[in-house]
Amino acid sequence: MKYNPFDQEIASWQGIREMPWTPPFKMNVYLYILDGLLIDTGPSTLSNESIRFFNQNLINQVVLTHVHEDHSGMAAWLQKELNVPVYLHEDSIAEAAVEPEFAGYRLEIWGRRRAFSAQPIPERLETEKYRFQVIDTPGHYKHHKAFLESEQGWLFAGDLLVNIKPKSVFFEENMSEMINSLEKIASLDFDTVFCSHTGISKNGKQLCQQKLEYLLDLRAKVQDLRQQGLEDREIDNRLFPERDMIGVITNREFSSHYIVSTI
Numbered sequence: 001m002k003y004n005p006f007d008q009e010i011a012s013w014q015g016i017r018e019m020p021w022t023p024p025f026k027m028n029v030y031l032y033i034l035d036g037l038l039i040d041t042g043p044s045t046l047s048n049e050s051i052r053f054f055n056q057n058l059i060n061q062v063v064l065t066h067v068h069e070d071h072s073g074m075a076a077w078l079q080k081e082l083n084v085p086v087y088l089h090e091d092s093i094a095e096a097a098v099e100p101e102f103a104g105y106r107l108e109i110w111g112r113r114r115a116f117s118a119q120p121i122p123e124r125l126e127t128e129k130y131r132f133q134v135i136d137t138p139g140h141y142k143h144h145k146a147f148l149e150s151e152q153g154w155l156f157a158g159d160l161l162v163n164i165k166p167k168s169v170f171f172e173e174n175m176s177e178m179i180n181s182l183e184k185i186a187s188l189d190f191d192t193v194f195c196s197h198t199g200i201s202k203n204g205k206q207l208c209q210q211k212l213e214y215l216l217d218l219r220a221k222v223q224d225l226r227q228q229g230l231e232d233r234e235i236d237n238r239l240f241p242e243r244d245m246i247g248v249i250t251n252r253e254f255s256s257h258y259i260v261s262t263i
Contacts, residue, residue, distance in 0.1 A: 010034045012200065013053040015046040017109050020249060027109075029070060030199050032156065035127035036060040039147065039156050040196055041074035044111035050074055054082070061085050063121060065158025066144040067092040069106065069113035071196060076114035087125070088118035089143040105250055121145060132156075137185065139178025140170075146181075148188055155190040155204055162197045164211045168246050168254045175215055175263040182212040219263045236260045 015029040029046060031053065032039045038059045042050045054074075062084055064072050075086050075096070088096055099115045125132040125147060132147040140159040147156040160181065169175070185208050193204025201207055218239070225235045240256035247255040 010194075011053075011057050013042075013050065014199070015042055015049050017043070017045060019109065020105060028197055028199065030194070030196055032194055033057045033059060035129045037125075037127050037130075038062045038078070039194070040065055040071040040158070041078060043070045043073035043109075044077075044113065045073070045109065047074060047077065047111075051077070054078065059084055061087065061127075063087040063125060063145075063147065064089075064118070065146065065156070065196065066141045067096050067113075068141060068159070069100075069102065069110045071158065072096065072116070073111055073113045075118070076116040079116050086116060086118045087121040089145055090120035092143040093118045093120065103251065103253060133188075135184065135188075137181040138174065139181045140173055142172070142174070142177070144181075146185065148190060150189050153189065153191045154194060155185070155188070155192070156194045157185075157204070158196050160185065161193060161195050161201075161204070161207055161211060164207060165214045166259060167240055167242075168244060168256050169258050171253050171255070171258055173258055173262065175219075175259050177262075179212065179215050179219065179263075182208055182215070186212060215263065218259070222260055222263050232257065232261045 011033040013031045016026050017029065018024055018026050029042050031042050031050065036058045041062060059082055062075065062078055064075065064086065067088060078084055079086055096118045097115055100113060121134050123134060125134050130149050132149050135146045135148060137144050137146045137160050144158055146158060146160055191202065191205055193201045193207060195201065221239060222235055225238065236257045239260065244255060
């Protein structure tokens with residue numbers, strides 16, 4: 001169940017992009033502002049809608065869970081127009097300073113990510129009302145952060161929990177690191193997850209556990225098949241036999257093979 005029970009404390013915004021998969025489906029983008037802090041910026045393809053949201057709310061600082069263009073596509077605009085600091089994982093600052101070249105499907109869905117000047121995320125991210133623990137959570141991306149407000153029981157999870165049972169992942173993802181991050185998150189005190197693509201989930205701790213259990217079970221199966229002498233491509237075909245249309249459309253930038261090879 002997705003909802004926003006925090007209307008007086010957290011302003012949330014939802015944008016929608018249609019994925020050019022077969023069959024097509026729509027992907028949501030959620031942004032959150034609390035006490036002047038904007039968490040992620042959304043993509044440039046949703047700029048008309050997101051700018052209205054930005055202008056309707058006080059923003060005095062921006063923090064990014066990671067540098068992917070659906071999370072940072074409006075960072076340059078916010079920096080220029082609102083003159084606010086943009087915080088990012090310190091190892092992604094050099095990457096943010098250069099406008100990247102993307103595959104055609106990424107430009108179609110999310111648009112360009114203009115270069116911007118980021119600052120390292122403080123060890124303790126603070127607003128006037130809230131204090132966030134900054135947590136390294138690689139897996140979806142090697143330089144990914146999550147933000148925990150333990151007094152409120154809130155976890156702003158970026159792309160940590162987008163898909164509870166993934167069958168195809170991006171080539172930059174690493175499922176062993178994802179398992180480690182989920183195990184770290186599972187030990188923390190929270191109940192509500194704010195996801196960048198699925199919205200607000202009150203049962204966030206349960207969702208973390210479900211994804212962790214899925215990946216641990218998958219890892220056990222992969223390890224068993226490797227012990228039987230199968231190569232990763234053979235294991236991939238056995239565990240994910242369905243035709244991989246997303247892989248075809250993205251020229252194999254998405255594939256179940258990246259699950260098997262990194263788990």
